[in-house]
Amino acid sequence: MDPSQIDQVRRFNRTVTERVGVLHDRYLGRDRPIGEARLLWEIGERGQDVRRLRERLGLDSGYVSRLLRALESDGLVTVEPQPRDRRVRTVRLTDAGRAERATLDGRSDELAGSLLEPLNTTQRARLVAAMAEVDRLLTAATVVLDVVDPDHPDAQYCLRSYFMELRHRFEDGFDPARSLLPSAGELRPPHGLFLIARTHGEPIGCAGLKLPPRAPAEIKRMWVAPHARGLGLGRRFLAELEARAAQHGRNVLRLDTNKALGAAIGLYHSFGFQEVAAFNDEPYAHYWFEKRIT
Amino acid sequence: MDPSQIDQVRRFNRTVTERVGVLHDRYLGRDRPIGEARLLWEIGERGQDVRRLRERLGLDSGYVSRLLRALESDGLVTVEPQPRDRRVRTVRLTDAGRAERATLDGRSDELAGSLLEPLNTTQRARLVAAMAEVDRLLTAATVVLDVVDPDHPDAQYCLRSYFMELRHRFEDGFDPARSLLPSAGELRPPHGLFLIARTHGEPIGCAGLKLPPRAPAEIKRMWVAPHARGLGLGRRFLAELEARAAQHGRNVLRLDTNKALGAAIGLYHSFGFQEVAAFNDEPYAHYWFEKRIT
DNA sequence: GGCATCCTCTGACTAGAGTCAGAGGATGGA
DNA sequence: TCCATCCTCTGACTCTAGTCAGAGGATGCC
Known part of the structure; x- marks a missing residue:
């Protein structure tokens, strides 16, 4: 593989983990551990089965259970057995949970905005276009x-x-x-x-x-x-x-x-x-x- | 700020933290905590004063000290007082440390390669070009x-x-x-x-x-x-x-x-x-x- | 020489993020 | 009805990654 390409990819990785990665944790984990935040996010508006959550996030069942307990005691979610198969349990956001999820959403926007904010109009357009390209091609690589x-x-x-x-x-x-x-x-x-x-x-x-x-x-x-x-x-x-x-x-x-x-x-x-x-x-x-x- | 731009940036963040972030920790932290790996990296070929390391990585002095102790007991670094000012201590890589650093370097290459590997020649060229653009503009934003x-x-x-x-x-x-x-x-x-x-x-x-x-x-x-x-x-x-x-x-x-x-x-x-x-x-x-x- | 300041280290903690081994209820098929 | 299997939960751990408060040697300045 072309060493100059490898080099460029490494520079990219470095810049991006610094700018995006660090900010990501700082913004999203402001008053809630990122584990809980990710879970809250993944539950979504309509609710999810616990097993599906575990699959999507690739987490241990014990760990997810504990995170759910924490969210539950904060009044953000309710967990109930699924009517069809009572071994499976379904998590749903409460109103408070929905609100919390919305603030997380707002923070993602803030984070995105903070990346664009120091740039002028032309630079913003160029950055966004390049990000779209990177996004597409990295996604292509996971197909x-x-x-x-x-x-x-x-x-x-x-x-x-x-x-x-x-x-x-x-x-x-x-x-x-x-x-x-x-x-x-x-x-x-x-x-x-x-x-x-x-x-x-x-x-x-x-x-x-x-x-x-x-x-x-x-x-x-x-x-x-x-x-x-x-x-x-x-x-x-x-x-x-x-x-x-x-x-x-x-x-x-x-x-x-x-x-x-x-x-x-x-x-x-x-x-x-x-x-x-x-x-x-x-x-x-x-x-x-x-x-x-x- | 343009909501469609915000949206694209968010999609980018998501893709990138997944593909790059997760792989990053997996590759680099394979048999060494990332804290130690980062430190090893930052010491560099010529050695560094402890205070400078702390500054560059933004870490607590106690924490750095402990990390250095760990690296030292693995025989990867030596720590000695600086001759000019014996309060300051200088860290240097041993041969084993240099070797370990080289393997970390190799892994960064592997990680970069693994992002390019599934793509064909055209796609690689496009991805690298887009990454360079993102890199430049994100860097511009930190000036x-x-x-x-x-x-x-x-x-x-x-x-x-x-x-x-x-x-x-x-x-x-x-x-x-x-x-x-x-x-x-x-x-x-x-x-x-x-x-x-x-x-x-x-x-x-x-x-x-x-x-x-x-x-x-x-x-x-x-x-x-x-x-x-x-x-x-x-x-x-x-x-x-x-x-x-x-x-x-x-x-x-x-x-x-x-x-x-x-x-x-x-x-x-x-x-x-x-x-x-x-x-x-x-x-x-x-x-x-x-x-x-x- | 005395004293404030600097630099590093140690001990004692905390919190997050998981892992692992069962326990125990629910289900489905023989 | 019984038993294997599934799903979730709990208890008991481990490891990272840090923080905080001093201790103690080295230095610089008066």
């Missing part, structure tokens, strides 16, 4: 791809979002019933597979692969959430699916697409796909692509 | 201006750097003896003043103001360290000097400059200075500028 069942809730969420988007973007809308969509079975081993991309456990994209016997592999239902675009995720899906198709002995990868999806078409070209004649009669397709793989 | 005596070591450092730079940049070099440089007395109250810009206590620029009786105020010896350029520091100096000249009842601010200093000339124009006829016979000057102030 993980998993194979899941197409019926998994996260998969379903992505597919719903995908259909909704097609409905808006296609000239004549989109009706799943009219399309040659594969059944869930076709995207489930051994007939295929379904990939999900996640950051911090949240689904942000999906892509399916059909592996029909003695025929080219076919990419289906590739979608990236709007807020996750520009992170190279489409490319990553393609590379991953290509590798998996090759593992399954296929030497051709293909897909069909609609003319409304300009960015995707550009991606296919730049990833080495060639336009070919229609290989199916998908009514929503305008272009068919193919790539030889090894 | 403080102080009035110091022109004989102060930091002032002397800036002036030496300034002369050295002029020597390189002027077509015919620069010889202080030939120039109309003000004596230190002219930049010292009540005849004038001398400003120093610092980040983290390190001097990164200077600017002097002459306040001759019943005459326009005059800017002298304005210099910004090469690594601190592009932070708007020149503008900040001008604004500060203008305000101080006005406080002292002057309504005209002027300066002379050399044609080799293109960026500075641009700055003077954009800050509202107008070119005027020569008001002195400085041999190194090609342009003379003036601005009416209130």
